[in-house]
Amino acid sequence: MRVGPGAYLLLSAILFAIGVAGVLIRRNAIVVFMCIELMLNAVNLSFITFAKTNGSLDGQVLAFFVMVVAAAEVVVGLGILVAIFRKRSSTSVDDVNLLKG
Amino acid sequence: MHPLAQATTQPLPLPEVDWRAIAPELALAVAGVVLLLVVAFWPRAGRGVLAGLTLAGLAAAAALTVWNWDLERVAFEGAVSLDGITRYARAVLLAVGALATLMVAQGDSREGEPDDSPPEVFPLLLFALLGMVLLAAASDLLVVFIALEILSLSLYVMAGETRRLAAQEAAMKYFLLGAFSSAFLLYGIALCYGATGSTNLLEIADATGDPTADGTLLLAGVGLLAVGFLFKVSAVPFHMWTPDVYQGTPTPVAAFMAAATKVAGFAVFLRVFAGALGGLVVSWRPVIAGAAVLTMLVGAALAVVQTDLKRMLAYSSISHAGYLLVGVAAAATVPAGVSASMFYLLTYAFMVMGAFMVVQYVSRLGPPDDDAIGERSSLEDYRGLARRHPWAAGLLAVFMLALTGIPPLSGFWAKYYVFLAGIEAGLTWLVVVAVISSVISAFFYLRVLVVAYLQEPVGDPGAETAPGRTPALGVALGLAGLLTVAIGLAPEALIAAARSAERILG
Amino acid sequence: MLFGQRLRALAGWIATLAVAAAFVVALAAFFELLSHPGEERTQILRGYEWFTSGDLRVAFDLRWDPLSALMALVVTGVSSLIHLYSIGYMEHDERRETFFSWLNLFVASMLVLVLAQNFLVMFLGWEGVGLCSYLLVGFWFNRRLLVVNPLGRLVEGEPDDTREVWAPPAAKKAFLANRIGDVGFLLAMFLIFATTGSLDFDVVFGEAGALAAGTATAIALLLFLACTGKSAQFPLYVWLPDAMAGPTPVSALIHAATMVTAGVFLVARTHTIFEASGTAQTVVLLVGAGTALLAALIAIGQDDIKKILAYSTVSQLGYMFIGVALGPIGYAAGMLHLVTHAFFKAQLFLGAGSVMHGNDDDTDIKHFGGLRSAMPITFWTTMAAWAAIVGVPFTSGFYSKDQVLAAAFEHGGIGLLAWAIGVFTAGLTAFYMSRYVFLTFFGERRWPEGRHPHESPPVMTVPLIVLAVLALVAGFALTTFTGEGGRFQAFLEPVLGAPEEHESLAAAAGLSAAATGLAAVGAIVAWLLYVRPFDWLALRRRWAGAWRPLAEKLYVDQVYEFFTVNLGGALAAFLARNVDQRGIDGAVNGVAELVGSSARSGRRLQSGLVRSYALGVLGGAVLIVAFLVFRP
């Protein structure tokens, strides 16, 4: 059986959806954050697939940049989360709701 | 053969590096790096020194922008384009950056108190500005994404720069939701790339007319791009982070976000939607128009019930995003939509920054801030402001009236041109909604003035602390007030400049 | 510091001198205007050029023609007197310098409005006037309002409802009603620019004749919507009586003499647009006539002296709209009534203020009686104004009302209906105004023990005397002895056009007799009821069924409330909380409540939880993509 690009795209979409679901369902901020990373990397899979089908390198280049950006987000995100954790000793996103209305 | 393998056998065509085209961006980057090193090697450097260096970097970037003023070309093989939008956005952003630098330099320290915000805020401000000007110039979705991330990452850190609980909460919300939405944007880029075979806006523009391109994929991609941009400009239903973040974050940063992010966000919005995707206007216009309606009405209605000025300004900025979306919806078919939106951004940036400056000033008067709610900006604190601080109250009046859109001030012209463009594009119904929304919004802007001018101060006025010396903030307030009044009295030159932005290069 | 205190004390005089100086300048310019022949009496001062772009040129152009000259004179003249009066009236108010600066700002806005040469400048003045009235009505923001006061006394106290602290309901109501009108003005402006490509009066009026009938009707009706807001006509008049919560000079200045005339002026100024649409003219006529009758009926039922005068203002404004709706035949009549009304109504309000001043700020008509001897100057001047508004022959009101009615009669058709209503209303007017003066100044004393009514200081009585003299002689001076248009009409003709065929008003004498006769009947009935020793309160109790509707303002506020509650459907359920707050807030507050309550429910979505925000983002994304992908 030949695996066509459609399958990769489907996988990418499913991974993205799992990421979205994780963001909505999980309460631990770090897990939420990991789910966002999952979304970004799901998109990377689409980029690579499209690069293959389009026969151009742009998609691969984009994937590189996405990885860099994702890494930078890790740094910033962890910084913020650790700072909050040190004040509250909880990383549940539901505990963070002083500002509302 | 695999494309990568192919490349190894042939000499690569070297890309042309057009240094001049991105000179202002380079200046910002260099200034940012220099400041980073200053902070690293001289941690005790005073805020005045850092602010001076930042302003010097901004001045250099501004000089280079002027030098490049007449340059119109596409550089870096279509990744960056220099046109009216680019230079107009550059000018506005650098001015906003300068005002924000002054606000940050003032800080939140009172007499005899240490300053809470770290010195890194200055290089971060420069990096955020770098992302913004790059975003306004980007004509490749790759550059759009990178620029967006540069500005977002800098802002996430800036939002949480102080140790206050509220600031950290704001930073976390902004960060998680921002990252979430940029994943959607990225997926949109991927789908557009898959459908058209390119990330370059010029090539995407060509492909939208191509019947063989995958329409469904492209439309889905366009929708997700819209999600990413609508989030950045805080349109409904992607607005929910805005009030929480503006309220929790330090006031100078909130002002910077409210003004500069909107300018950059709408610049790229116009370039991508009105420029590259102009061929699909029939498809996306209802989306933008619908978002505009929701944004205007929800923003105005929720602002009415706020009791905190910063939060109210956040909702007001949401409803202003709605008016701007009217301009975007019009822009694809009516060039005046582009110039009207750019002019709106210019006026809006100064009005809203001015309003936040007054907030910053007043927050220094009361007792120290509550850790949980951020800087003090409750409407209660403004009671009888006119009696105690007539200048601050007078400026507050100028900014509130301008935001309302009362004729002699700049805000009126901004609304006027956008509405005119909307009517010209056949979106009369949308303009009617906009007028209704601005009627509602007059209510809460004027309410602030009623509180400041008509009510007696609560508590013992003697207990009020002195604001301390506020030279930087004073200069910034004066500039913002002057600009708001001056643009209102003589909008013509700036409108003419905006007109030159009507031709979008890819 | 000492100088600052001095300056505070002098604030009133400085403000008064400024307005008086404006009056003198206007007077000089007026005589200069008279030196030109009729056709050359329109001067346009090309002011500071705001901006031009494309085909739109907006400049701060001012227009000095007979119409604006007339308005400028009335505004500055009456305002000078009211400023002078306020020096005495506001003497003990600690924020009087604020008061005078707003009063001055108000006069300035009004002048911008009447002197404008294009719609944008006019709108600037229009908004400024609205803003000032909002500020001035709410001036005593920390006092409870007249309506909640059992003794008819203004009671100072801490308002308990913190939500209402920043805007007393009356100011809010005035603001909202005016904003609804302003939407009309804005939309009309957009429509005018869209069809004629300009906002300049000369250009727009030049093309008004060529407008499609539908467009002209739309523009005219939108403009009239603005008028109903500012000039307190049905259905937006509800704010005016409540606006009496402001200081009395404000009531006199804004709500009687000047601001409310802005709507009448607007119709006169844009008369070419109204002439292009017969439908619009008919609407104006019917609304004017209807409001005149309705407000007069309500005025009969009021016991608060300022409310009686407020409803009388609404009613008299109806007469003015009848006049300007009739076409060239009635313009001059409507404007004349505007002028005379400014005089006698300003006097009536200031007189009422003087009565309050001398009676511990009481406003309940039941607590006066026999004030004639205690306050002689107030009494005699008020009687002069009474004569004018009732239409005693050869007073100013007699001439102006007579001309409006004669024009309506001559107009024929629907005008006859307006004439009949007008004549009947004249009778009602005589009744309620007589009731007011009789119960206040005649009869036996009904004021409580320990009160010592006293005459007001000269700084207050001098304006009363001047206004009373004007109320008596203005009609005579401005027209001719026989009551025909005369030089007043001739003066306005270059702007408003001449009536086609100036038929001799042979029937005029008969018509006057009808109105005057009915007015006499009204006055006599009032005399019988209220001056003779007669227990009119018992009569009122006996006829409670007839009295209640009048006292309850014909249930208009309640009707508004009813409609907002029912038409609002599910959304209006939120209003239920407010229903018990009495009818006063009715419709206009309903709109605010609608916004507020939907916003409060929207606020619950703003839960502060990251995950629900993320859900919002996802929901929006799904909606947008689904729309784009599945769109047919």
Add this chain to the structure above:
Amino acid sequence: MNLGAFAPILAMLVLAAAFAVLSIVVSAFLAPHRPTRAKYSAYESGVEPGRLPQGERYPVKFYLTAMLFVVFDVEVIFLYPWAVVFRQLGVFGLVQMGIFVGLILIAYIYDWKRGGLEWD
């Protein structure tokens, strides 16, 4: 290749997401809401979510170290493709990579000076 086949899949995903969103929203509004402490604590494989043992501080310099990791991570990502075509790029490539590494170096120096390398 024709990506049209992908469209129905996309459509299905959109519909599924719409259904999910709708059911969450509807249940949020319709469901009875009687929270207890037990209900509110998140289930994370039996471990109490996000709470570390009391008294033990989270490593303070953790994220500065993580930043260092990224510094080198990012560098390597771009060094690989660059190395593949190093010869074709010539001097131009060398200069460009020099600028890139230089910037990374500055970030490294900054981290160092601000105490990123001191663990305690």
